[in-house]
Amino acid sequence: MNKVSKVKKAMQAYELGKFATSSQKVKQSLSRWWPARAALLGCEPYPLNVEKLKIAGALLKQGRYRSAGGYLSAMRREHVVSGAAWTEAMELERKDGLRSCLRGMGPSAQCSAFSLKEVAECKVLEGTGCAPFMIKEAVLLACWWALREIEAGTIRIKQVDWQAAAEGECGLTCSLTLPVSKADPMALGKVRTHGCSCPSPACPVKAARALWAHAQAAAVMAEDPGSAPLLPTSSGAFPA
Numbered sequence: 001m002n003k004v005s006k007v008k009k010a011m012q013a014y015e016l017g018k019f020a021t022s023s024q025k026v027k028q029s030l031s032r033w034w035p036a037r038a039a040l041l042g043c044e045p046y047p048l049n050v051e052k053l054k055i056a057g058a059l060l061k062q063g064r065y066r067s068a069g070g071y072l073s074a075m076r077r078e079h080v081v082s083g084a085a086w087t088e089a090m091e092l093e094r095k096d097g098l099r100s101c102l103r104g105m106g107p108s109a110q111c112s113a114f115s116l117k118e119v120a121e122c123k124v125l126e127g128t129g130c131a132p133f134m135i136k137e138a139v140l141l142a143c144w145w146a147l148r149e150i151e152a153g154t155i156r157i158k159q160v161d162w163q164a165a166a167e168g169e170c171g172l173t174c175s176l177t178l179p180v181s182k183a184d185p186m187a188l189g190k191v192r193t194h195g196c197s198c199p200s201p202a203c204p205v206k207a208a209r210a211l212w213a214h215a216q217a218a219a220v221m222a223e224d225p226g227s228a229p230l231l232p233t234s235s236g237a238f239p240a
């Protein structure tokens with residue numbers, strides 16, 4: 001490899017490293033916002049000036065955009081990348097405008113509390129269609145082990161491991177081997193273990209034991225039972 005192509009390769013890696021692949025889509029959508037509004041208003045999006053920043057700020061405030069800061073930063077980036085100068089007056093307008101956009105917005109909505117005990121005590125018996133057949137235990141497992149939907153939907157029997165425990169009615173602890181990264185659900189490597197909490201009806205080990213026994217029975221004819229779903233549907237398939 002000659003010197004020029006070596007430098008070219010290094011430059012490519014350098015440019016790629018500036019932004020995480022996962023943030024590219026967000027960045028693109030932030031960058032598209034202003035040109036689309038400017039086109040509707042019949043003005044050129046760039047170069048920016050204080051007047052255009054005021055218009056963008058007013059639209060963001062009107063639309064109650066919680067991420068107004070991201071849109072304004074993306075606009076500043078596009079402006080500067082195009083070679084135009086970002087003046088102090090423009091920076092002042094960006095900061096003041098952002099304050100106006102976020103005023104009175106308060107914290108983002110929080111999830112309301114979710115009682116596992118109520119789930120354990122509810123009378124639903126079996127999941128239908130593409131839901132896990134043992135729906136109640138599946139919800140308990142997903143909550144205790146903080147599983148994302150895709151993790152719960154793809155979890156297999158072989159990801160479960162049991163250890164003897166001196167304490168607790170169940171006499172066991174249960175470990176699940178889970179994905180390390182949300183981008184790669186098949187790269188297992190994170191082990192999370194729970195112990196018995198009986199007599200609580202929401203005991204994680206009890207729920208996992210019931211699921212495991214049901215999954216084993218459902219996979220009895222399978223060629224590779226370990227790869228069968230831990231939360232099978234009524235027809236034995238992976239939940240969807």
Ligand SMILES: [Zn+2]
Nearest residue numbers: 170196198203
């Ligand atoms: Zn227990």
